[in-house]
Amino acid sequence: MSYRRLLWAYPRAYRQRHGAEIVTTLLDLAEAGRRPGLGLRAHLVLCGLRQRFRLPARRPLAWVAALLAAVALGAFGAAAGTWLGWRTAAAIPSDGELRALNAAMTGMPAPAAVYRERSAMKGPGVLVRADGTSDYSAARVRAALLADGWHITALEESDSATLANPPGGRAEGTPAIVAFENLVPVPTKTVRYTARKGELKLEGSGDILVGGAELGVAGQARYGTEVWPEEAAAVRPSTVAGAVVGAIAGWLLAAAAAYRLRGGERGRRRLAAVLAAAGFAALAGPVSELYRDAYQVLTYAHGSPYPYIVDGPDDGRVTLFCTIVGLLAIVTAVVAARPAGEWPGPGAERPAREGPEVSA
């Protein structure tokens, strides 16, 4: 094995500075009858990895930046870990399959609305909601679920009442809202059902007006059925692993950027510092949200007993905007500074690049 290959663990700039002389020293050792053994080779690789974590001396801002980068990327890593973990969960049936099941259960063939949602644990879930007119049949609900391969764990009926507008509806000139005491109770059948299919869970209910023929509301029905996968075993470990990997990546990137900026002009370094500070400030919101998400993932009731939701559909926009602005600012900060200057010594290798310096 060539000695040069032992240097792969070192950062490229370091390899350019010291690679040749390290190889010379290894050859010198071998010639002196002290051929580098396995332990020494492993030590060299470890030193190379450690070098990647090092920050330039006497640069307190580099430490702050590395710490912030580790915290920020840790948050993104945790989110990515959660997402990956959920890839291993049971797949939710397609919209078409869910609509077919809904039609078979409710006896209402009209296409039902399907809402894809994410639980507080960031797991997938889907809600099928159908409004229409149908007769009620518990046997049909049962048969439809069984035919679709579901194992029914509960199916309960109860009688209740729905308040409807009085006969003749609202008279012309009266207030839009009918007074409570004028509403008419209509006998209603409520059905609740829960079922399982492998790692998938299903829970739903329907309210069907069984009376009220004289009001013209008989048979009005409203069903809602929710399907979600049980928590996959990988979700929590993968969230934690993602946070750790993200934090390490953040530190390494900051360390690499710090060495890159070190050789730059003072003005550019200042500009980079200001841009990076603005970037981290913009990321503060999204990052704290991601940590809140990760916390919820880790503290969620095991097995996803119920997929409750905490975010509205619009909550993500500001977060996304701040994330993009923050990341752009930091990337610009790194790009804005020139690459590190040459190693302070005579005849040191310059980066193998000719012509005008490119800052990217």
Place this chain on the structure above:
Amino acid sequence: MQEPTFLILTALAAEPAHGYGVIRAVEQLSEGEVVLRPGTLYGALDRLTEQGLVEVEREEAVDGRLRRYYRLTDSGAAALAAQVHRLRRNADAAAARLRLSFGGAR
């Protein structure tokens, strides 16, 4: 200052040396107790150069091998002198206390 750093600076105090030269010098200085591995040596040389305590004196290419000679800078010499003072003070204090408690035998 850690011992390898102290010994590397000490090795370079007498004359400029290249990597293997420093390893040999440190081994002799420490009477075989400290054998620097290349990973440690170049990590330290990189850091010391960054701190301005050592600098590259010259480079030679012999048989296609690059030899880079390092030497102590003025601030490196000052740092080493300060460390020598510190170590001597502590060593003297330790010796004095040993004499007090255990007599002159040690």
